[in-house]
Amino acid sequence: MKDIQMEPMGDQALIIRFGTVIDRTTHEKVRQFAAWLDQHPVPGMVEYIPAFTTVTIFYDPVSLYEQRKTDFSANEPIISPYEKLRLFLEAALKQLSDQPPAAGNTVEIPVLYGGEMGPDLSEVAAYHQMSEEEVIRIHSEGDYHVFMIGFAPGFPYIGGLSEKIATPRKTSPRLKIPKGSVGIAGEQTGVYSLETPGGWQIIGRTPISLFRPEHNPPSYLKAGDRVRFVPITAEEYEAYKEGEA
Amino acid sequence: MSLRVIRPGLLTTVQDGGRVGFQKHGVIVGGVMDTFAHRMANLLVGNEGSEATLEMTMKGDTWEVTEDTLLAICGADMKAIADGQPLPRWKPVWVKAGTVIQFGVSQHGARTYVAIAGGFQIPLVMNSRSTYVRAGIGGYEGRALQKGDELKADKPGPQAKKLYDFLRKQARVASFYAPDWGIASELMPRYHEQPIVRVVKGNQFDWFTRESREAFFQQAYRVSPQSDRMGYRLDGPLLERIDKSRELVSEAVTFGTVQVPAEGNPIVLLADRQTTGGYPKIAQIISVDLPLIVQTKPGDAIRFREIGHQEAERLLIEREQLIRQARLGMQLKYE
Numbered sequence: 127m128k129d130i131q132m133e134p135m136g137d138q139a140l141i142i143r144f145g146t147v148i149d150r151t152t153h154e155k156v157r158q159f160a161a162w163l164d165q166h167p168v169p170g171m172v173e174y175i176p177a178f179t180t181v182t183i184f185y186d187p188v189s190l191y192e193q194r195k196t197d198f199s200a201n202e203p204i205i206s207p208y209e210k211l212r213l214f215l216e217a218a219l220k221q222l223s224d225q226p227p228a229a230g231n232t233v234e235i236p237v238l239y240g241g242e243m244g245p246d247l248s249e250v251a252a253y254h255q256m257s258e259e260e261v262i263r264i265h266s267e268g269d270y271h272v273f274m275i276g277f278a279p280g281f282p283y284i285g286g287l288s289e290k291i292a293t294p295r296k297t298s299p300r301l302k303i304p305k306g307s308v309g310i311a312g313e314q315t316g317v318y319s320l321e322t323p324g325g326w327q328i329i330g331r332t333p334i335s336l337f338r339p340e341h342n343p344p345s346y347l348k349a350g351d352r353v354r355f356v357p358i359t360a361e362e363y364e365a366y367k368e369g370e371a
Numbered sequence: 372m373s374l375r376v377i378r379p380g381l382l383t384t385v386q387d388g389g390r391v392g393f394q395k396h397g398v399i400v401g402g403v404m405d406t407f408a409h410r411m412a413n414l415l416v417g418n419e420g421s422e423a424t425l426e427m428t429m430k431g432d433t434w435e436v437t438e439d440t441l442l443a444i445c446g447a448d449m450k451a452i453a454d455g456q457p458l459p460r461w462k463p464v465w466v467k468a469g470t471v472i473q474f475g476v477s478q479h480g481a482r483t484y485v486a487i488a489g490g491f492q493i494p495l496v497m498n499s500r501s502t503y504v505r506a507g508i509g510g511y512e513g514r515a516l517q518k519g520d521e522l523k524a525d526k527p528g529p530q531a532k533k534l535y536d537f538l539r540k541q542a543r544v545a546s547f548y549a550p551d552w553g554i555a556s557e558l559m560p561r562y563h564e565q566p567i568v569r570v571v572k573g574n575q576f577d578w579f580t581r582e583s584r585e586a587f588f589q590q591a592y593r594v595s596p597q598s599d600r601m602g603y604r605l606d607g608p609l610l611e612r613i614d615k616s617r618e619l620v621s622e623a624v625t626f627g628t629v630q631v632p633a634e635g636n637p638i639v640l641l642a643d644r645q646t647t648g649g650y651p652k653i654a655q656i657i658s659v660d661l662p663l664i665v666q667t668k669p670g671d672a673i674r675f676r677e678i679g680h681q682e683a684e685r686l687l688i689e690r691e692q693l694i695r696q697a698r699l700g701m702q703l704k705y706e
Binding site for chain 2: 133134135136137138139141146147148160172173174175176177178179180182184187188191206207208274275276277278279280281283319320322337339343344345348349
């Protein structure tokens, strides 16, 4: 892999940059390296966060420092824990092939669009001068890609929203957006995994919990998954809810 | 060893080292704000690791100790009183069943930590006992402590047991007993209302104008009332970006990240921070100085000072060595 940059983030984290703009090619590199991290031990690593264009590694500098004392001969020049990790990762990245990572799962997310569950559906329709049914059709026909999980537990950053229904955020954010709300913000679409404040245009709600603390992994989606939104009726919504409870 | 809440404080939660390992699923780390005070409290009662402690915020609770208990109080001074007598901080304290402990309003800091021998018996959620109030998980039923809550200790390890027996014998008939040794004052952080907090450059330091970068280090920032376990908002000189239209692609953030939204007031991210963020980062507080910032209160003034990355690493390793020496030194007191 070429054009990869590394820099420290404070004294216990290191950020690896695979690119600077959001695109599928850069994201494949992020996913490929994340898959490598899942398979290989990295000295001192505590955990990592993959994002759109970066992977950040959190590490324990003290354990790296102590490994240095045992692994290296006495006349080795002093190197910092960060430097030791950087050298290790540089070597690892050189060996990484350019083969794309395995495809993610395709996950269906049932959505009850409009009404009380999607209070902004009419606003989105009006903004684009189309009917609510058209917005639902375009949103549910899309082929979506999960770039990363972040912001809140299980919250997916999903790319692939049709430009035809891309809508700016609300001018004033709501104080409470219920868990499961499906929204649009600019060219992104997503699902609120917890009740939080937020400024997205809410067009529907899913009965599925995206954050499931009792499961491992606790996130319903993961980076690299393909997502399809499937319209459901109020009766189906209730049936899903009962199934989850 | 156990206690019951007679009157809850402002915000008392069960916390440990945090929910480590799940950030890639968007799960916040959480855990204690003042990792130093938490670790020292555990060390003082003979606990081996990062057992769950109670984190009290600004104003503490009143408890009845319902079984003989070995505990330690570290962090801010909440003027703890038992039987009309002040309870010492930064020391192990053996407390007899039936004793009422009353904590007041915090002075010299904002958060006080109480560890008990064995750690608090709380179910693990994703490998941690930390309370994550927003998701309602972890800790004591996923929430802050309330009146009537009962907390028990897990079985203490061999060191904690030894210390417990040692202090109980000294206590005789008194309602509590503390030895004349504890954490050495040179090891303690200097909690201050106007701390100088050391930082390394943030990942987007160069995005800010020269005037803003200078102001950030030369002037004081006040902790705003909109500050909590997730982050502190700071008021002071506004920080401007050179290119206002440039947007950061969301990437990881961490404990002590100083990020700057478009309006220009910096936010310091703390224990309950989100995993990723899209605001440029002007600075990163070094690990050893995090206790200083989490112990400030709204209205306190912070000054930032830049140091090199390798110096930050050296300070962290040195402090770790001091903590290990303290642990060994303390064990000699009762072995």
